[in-house]
Amino acid sequence: MKIALLAGDGIGPEIMAQARRVLDALELPGLELIEAEVGGTAYRNHGHPLPGETLASARDADAVLFGAVGDPECDNLERHLRPEQAILGLRSNLGLFANLRPATMFPGLENMSGLKPEIARQIDVLIVRELNGDVYFGEKAMRVLEDGRRQGYDVMSYAEDEVRRIAHVAFRAAQGRGGKLCSVDKANVLETSQLWRDVVTETHADYPDVELSHMYVDNAAMQMVRNPGQFDVIVTGNLFGDILSDQASMCVGSIGLLASASLGERQTEYGTFGMYEPIHGSAPDIAGQGKANPMAMILSLAMLLRHSLGREEDALRIEKAIAATLEAGVLGGDLGGSAGTAEIGDAVLERL
Numbered sequence: 146m147k148i149a150l151l152a153g154d155g156i157g158p159e160i161m162a163q164a165r166r167v168l169d170a171l172e173l174p175g176l177e178l179i180e181a182e183v184g185g186t187a188y189r190n191h192g193h194p195l196p197g198e199t200l201a202s203a204r205d206a207d208a209v210l211f212g213a214v215g216d217p218e219c220d221n222l223e224r225h226l227r228p229e230q231a232i233l234g235l236r237s238n239l240g241l242f243a244n245l246r247p248a249t250m251f252p253g254l255e256n257m258s259g260l261k262p263e264i265a266r267q268i269d270v271l272i273v274r275e276l277n278g279d280v281y282f283g284e285k286a287m288r289v290l291e292d293g294r295r296q297g298y299d300v301m302s303y304a305e306d307e308v309r310r311i312a313h314v315a316f317r318a319a320q321g322r323g324g325k326l327c328s329v330d331k332a333n334v335l336e337t338s339q340l341w342r343d344v345v346t347e348t349h350a351d352y353p354d355v356e357l358s359h360m361y362v363d364n365a366a367m368q369m370v371r372n373p374g375q376f377d378v379i380v381t382g383n384l385f386g387d388i389l390s391d392q393a394s395m396c397v398g399s400i401g402l403l404a405s406a407s408l409g410e411r412q413t414e415y416g417t418f419g420m421y422e423p424i425h426g427s428a429p430d431i432a433g434q435g436k437a438n439p440m441a442m443i444l445s446l447a448m449l450l451r452h453s454l455g456r457e458e459d460a461l462r463i464e465k466a467i468a469a470t471l472e473a474g475v476l477g478g479d480l481g482g483s484a485g486t487a488e489i490g491d492a493v494l495e496r497l
């Protein structure tokens with residue numbers, strides 16, 4: 146079993162170190178770890194945020210564990226050299242089109258989001274975000290118009306096969322959970338969304354046991370705050386999924402808790418090849434201070450063990466250790482506590 150570890154920038158290496166301790170504690174037989182540089186760090190050392198060697202290491206592994214990228218000092222670089230391009234490059238080059246972002250309330254955190262505890266307690270939503278299309282990957286340009294005005298230009302597009310394959314992932318996920326799928330779009334305005342809605346509705350014919358609903362994204366953002374417990378599985382496009390998942394994270398207490406799996410079609414000897422990462426970024430405002438919550442990173446490792454290495458029991462062990470740590474009140478600054486990154490790592494390891 147081979148895992149590529151890409152720690153990245155900012156808090157990436159700090160939280161990766163804690164996930165690494167958890168992985169070491171599991172003592173998986175025959176495990177090989179390959180570390181590679183990515184993001185601003187890779188740009189500085191190799192002139193590119195996603196060096197060919199890093200992409201090759203990721204491709205060659207059974208799974209990729211990814212920290213975070215993003216570096217304020219790189220903000221003025223040309224777009225193709227910015228750290229964020231590394232993550233987009235990995236997602237597209239590795240064919241990782243299905244991004245699973247679960248947001249589940251942990252016992253003890255019901256008061257964290259400001260929602261009424263009886264509402265907060267019901268949150269258990271899986272956001273299935275399409276990851277290889279949308280305005281992220283359409284044609285882009287910074288143009289100068291005839292009258293001298295600059296115009297930013299980004300094309301939003303979806304082809305029907307791209308919508309169909311993510312719809313299948315979402316319907317299957319709903320079958321394995323509460324049997325409800327809500328497709329989120331902006332079909333009252335966008336052609337891409339009208340196609341999205343049509344294709345999701347067509348695909349529903351294969352899954353008559355799943356209850357399908359459609360919701361406009363602006364309403365979904367409101368409903369996510371009003372009553373997030375109404376959602377079971379949400380399927381949506383790349384941009385809407387990016388935004389709604391950060392929003393969902395606060396409903397369960399903090400962005401420092403949300404893990405993700407990015408999957409494609411490639412199967413390995415042990416499961417589905419994938420890349421696993423917290424949904425948050427490199428958090429430059431707290432980087433290097435030992436303050437970052439490593440739980441989203443450690444929960445991403447649990448998802449890796451489940452989906453790519455076929456080790457459900459180890460995944461559950463980690464998830465239970467995180468839940469027990471939170472229930473014991475070991476909270477990072479993001480949750481109003483004072484535990485630092487390593488202290489949280491210690492507490493999780495102790496319970497593991």
Ligand SMILES: NC(=O)c1ccc[n+]([C@@H]2O[C@H](COP(=O)([O-])OP(=O)(O)OC[C@H]3O[C@@H](n4cnc5c(N)ncnc54)[C@H](O)[C@@H]3O)[C@@H](O)[C@H]2O)c1
Pocket residue numbers: 156212213214215216217229232400401422423424425426427428429430431436437438439441477479
């Ligand atoms: N997958 C990724 O690598 C990824 C995801 C999102 C943003 N980014 C990049 O990260 C950089 C910073 O972006 P941003 O500030 O908009 O978003 P961010 O997610 O990095 O941070 C937003 C806020 O949440 C806090 N936060 C995030 N993770 C935390 C954790 N684990 N523990 C405690 N607090 C945490 C930060 O301190 C900050 O106040 C940018 O360059 C952005 O492009 C990368």
Ligand SMILES: CC(C)[C@H](C(=O)O)[C@@H](O)C(=O)O
Pocket residue numbers: 229232233387424425426
């Ligand atoms: C860093 C950025 C490109 C990325 C995205 O928008 O997908 C991030 O926000 C995420 O949620 O993984």
Ligand SMILES: [Mg+2]
Pocket residue numbers: 387388391424
């Ligand atoms: Mg995001």
